Amino acid sequence: MGPGPFLVAALLLASQAAWSAKADVDQLAAEVAGELARLCPPAAPEDRAAFDRCRQALFFDSALKRSLAPHALWGRRNKNPDASLKDTSLTQFAPDVLTGMYVPLFMFNGRYTVEYVEREGLYRVRLEAAFRNRLAPGEFPYPFWHNDDKWNIYQNAAAVLLWVDPKTVRVKAGQFTERGGKPIVESQPVARAFDGKWVWTDAAGRLQPQVTLFDGLFRADNPYLPELDKTYRRFALRMRDGQCDSCHVPDNPHGMKRLVLLQTPAHAAGEIERVMQAVREDKMPLDDMGVEQPLEAKAKSALLESGAAFEAAVRGAKEWEAKRMAP
Secondary structure, three states: OOOOHHHHHHHHHHHHHHHHOHHHHHHHHHHHHHHHHHHOOOOOOOOHHHHHHHHHHHHHOOHHHHHEEEEEEEEEOOOOOOOOHHHOOEEEEOHHHHHHHHHHHEEEEEEEEEEEEOOOOEEEEEEEEEEOOOOOHHHOOOOHHHOHHHHHHHHOOOEEEEEEEOOOOEEEEEEEEOOOOOOOOOOOOOOOOOOOOOOEEOOOOOEEOHHHHOOOOOOOOOOOHHHHHHHHHHHHHHHHHOOHHHOOOOOOOOOOOEEEOOOOHHHHHHHHHHHHHHHHOOOOOEOOOOOEOOOOHHHHHHHHHHHHHHHHHHHHHHHHHHHHHOO
């Protein structure tokens, strides 16, 4: 028995609405592709200056940042070409995190295609790209090489895919893929070994990854930088006490389809508002069965107090930068 007339009508209306948004999606794709080619053009994969210019330009105000949903998904394309986004494990990021740490790891030439994918109900913008695989380890948000398959796909990435919702004309998800072409910049693979540490101290005593400390984004004379460091360290201790670090780490030990990362200052800064709300509503942490487990009152109070201080430092640092950038 086929679908009823009301379902058929609803599907037709949804399809017509999606196609009517094509002009807006085309405009978004052209603007973002052009911006990325201008701000993050092909360069040597080890070029730190090119990487920093790209990061700074995308982080504070950019067409890409404005086009992102409040919390967009990010990750590699599923090995199975027929797998849907729904069935693909992806990480949730705030626009600050994606534009400050992840997208700038790629270079773009401005060439793109736009295609409506009926199964997803979304437009797919494919941007030709290449990955900066020869940067220092501290320039990556975390050691991507903790998983050989992930690291190899990053290194061989030939495109970044942006999935655009026709109803909002916002990017709901981004993916990187090695399929369907060659990277726009050739680079020899770099072999790296993971030592089990997401955060580490280098030979000079500096905390790494330095990219997660807002290095290269905030000015060196930003008066909130010491406070950011101090309040995050306190907040991180309280998160550990609350078992947050047992779930919200890149190796995704519980196999969550929609992971949220909190293991570094920049990752936590992008999620601090949602973390605070989840703690207030007793939605974190989860027990071994995946059931919400309210924190003991003292631990909850300490986590909320330290989180509020970190949130205030993040807000202050951004506001200070915004005033310096104002004409």
